[in-house]
Amino acid sequence: MKARVTVTLKTGILDPQGKAIEGALRSLGIDGVTAVRQGKVFDIELEGADPAKAEAALKQAADKLLANTVIENYRVEVLG
Amino acid sequence: MKAAVLVFPGINRERDMARTLRLVSGIEPAMVWHAEHELPAGTDLVVIPGGFSYGDYLRCGAIAARSPVMDAVRKFAGAGGLVLGVCNGFQILCEAGLLPGVLMRNENLRFICHDVYLRVERSDLPFTRGYNAGQVIRVPVAHGEGNYIADGETIARLEGAGRVIFRYCSPDGMIDPNWNHNGALNAIAGIVNAKGNVLGMMPHPENHVETSIGSTDGRGLFAGLVEALQAHAA
Numbered sequence: 001m002k003a004r005v006t007v008t009l010k011t012g013i014l015d016p017q018g019k020a021i022e023g024a025l026r027s028l029g030i031d032g033v034t035a036v037r038q039g040k041v042f043d044i045e046l047e048g049a050d051p052a053k054a055e056a057a058l059k060q061a062a063d064k065l066l067a068n069t070v071i072e073n074y075r076v077e078v079l080g
Numbered sequence: 081m082k083a084a085v086l087v088f089p090g091i092n093r094e095r096d097m098a099r100t101l102r103l104v105s106g107i108e109p110a111m112v113w114h115a116e117h118e119l120p121a122g123t124d125l126v127v128i129p130g131g132f133s134y135g136d137y138l139r140c141g142a143i144a145a146r147s148p149v150m151d152a153v154r155k156f157a158g159a160g161g162l163v164l165g166v167c168n169g170f171q172i173l174c175e176a177g178l179l180p181g182v183l184m185r186n187e188n189l190r191f192i193c194h195d196v197y198l199r200v201e202r203s204d205l206p207f208t209r210g211y212n213a214g215q216v217i218r219v220p221v222a223h224g225e226g227n228y229i230a231d232g233e234t235i236a237r238l239e240g241a242g243r244v245i246f247r248y249c250s251p252d253g254m255i256d257p258n259w260n261h262n263g264a265l266n267a268i269a270g271i272v273n274a275k276g277n278v279l280g281m282m283p284h285p286e287n288h289v290e291t292s293i294g295s296t297d298g299r300g301l302f303a304g305l306v307e308a309l310q311a312h313a314a
Contacts (some may be wrong), residue, residue: 013229016185065146068139068175070230071182 001046001054002079007067008039042066051078081309083109083125086153088144091131091168093284100286101127104302114147119156124309126153130167130222130284140183140225141171150176162206162305163278167223170270170280179273179280180238181230183223187263191224195295196261196283198269199249202242205272206308207279210300216253217297219283221261226282228264228271238271246270246281 009015015037022036044061046054055078062074083101087094094111101109109127110120119126133144144150150172157163157178165173173179186192195218200211211217230238238244246269248260260267262282270281285298 014184014187016187016189020189065138065142068142068182070180071184 001049001051003044003046003054003058004077004079005042005044005058005062005066006039006075006077007042007062007072008074009037010071010073013071040066051080054078081105081107081125081306082120082122083107083127084112084119084123085109085127085129086112086114086149086169087129088114088131088133088147088172090133090135091129093130093167093286096284097127097129097166097286100289100298100302103289104299105306112149114144114149116149117152119149119152123156124162124312125305126156126161126163128153128163128165128169128172129286130169133168133172136225139175141168141173141175144168144172145175145177154178157273157278160275160277162309164207164301164305165278165280166284166286167221167226167282170282171225173278173280178278179271180234181228181271183225183282184227184229185225186223186227186261191222192226192261193222194220196221196269197249197251197253197259198246198283199253199255201245201247205245205276205279206305207272207301208245208304209308210302210304214253216249216251217285217288217300218251218295219285219288219298221283223262223282226262226264228262228268228282230265235265238268239266241274243272243274243276244268244270245272245279246283 018036018038058076067074203213247267288295288298
């Protein structure tokens with residue numbers, strides 16, 4: 001089973017890397033970009049075929065390691 | 081003093097730390113590999129040195145914080161044992177949940193590597209008894225992620241309980257954005273846990289303990305620890 005965990009910074013947390021990317025996009029002449037926030041994507045493969053079980057395991061993985069919930073939110077998607 | 085210096089893959093300041101502990105206390109510290117489940121018997125100080133544990137993968141200190149030896153450190157700290165984390169060690173303590181907050185990318189996005197001035201906010205802790213409250217010391221920093229943040233409630237709790245121990249300041253002790261090199265909230269350079277036995281700090285006091293280096297301002301921290309542990313044993 002394939003799954004994806006997406007980790008993003010919480011609203012209000014400063015993201016200097018996102019800001020630098022935003023500046024670089026502007027200097028490349030890419031129009032209309034008003035804000036960039038950088039995050040992380042984890043593509044994960046799991047044993048078994050039970051999506052509920054997979055989701056529970058991934059939530060645990062995100063809480064324990066993949067995200068620092070002081071500053072980050074996460075989203076778990078079981079892709080099947 | 082029976083110090084244990086933790087060693088993780090990618091750590092590179094453990095020898096500086098061991099050298100300083102030996103120099104100030106006269107006793108060789110134990111070097112403890114991250115895969116150990118226990119600290120050496122009789123350990124009375126755990127030091128988590130600086131470096132780039134696990135290449136800073138995922139988040140600085142994130143993977144080291146989940147290694148077996150950290151369970152032993154958690155137990156040791158829970159029983160009141162003294163724990164000092166410097167630089168990556170501070171990041172590891174935050175990731176392990178032993179200290180609140182997070183060290184984010186420096187505000188100016190640069191790796192900063194130079195001397196800074198710190199104001200010692202309290203002198204009544206084992207870590208700071210070698211200093212006077214309000215004293216300014218000069219020690220180096222070397223980090224890309226030292227920008228301390230926490231939610232408003234946590235900051236209020238830290239400030240209210242006097243748990244901010246070191247702040248970046250001007251040479252005459254003023255808190256000023258121009259001297260807050262990494263953009264840390266309230267110019268926070270070092271904090272302790274609620275019990276006051278776990279200290280995390282970004283700067284490297286272990287690198288300023290010898291006159292040949294040009295400053296011995298870091299020595300007070302280690303000399304204070306030696307005294308505190310002697311007093312405790314007596």
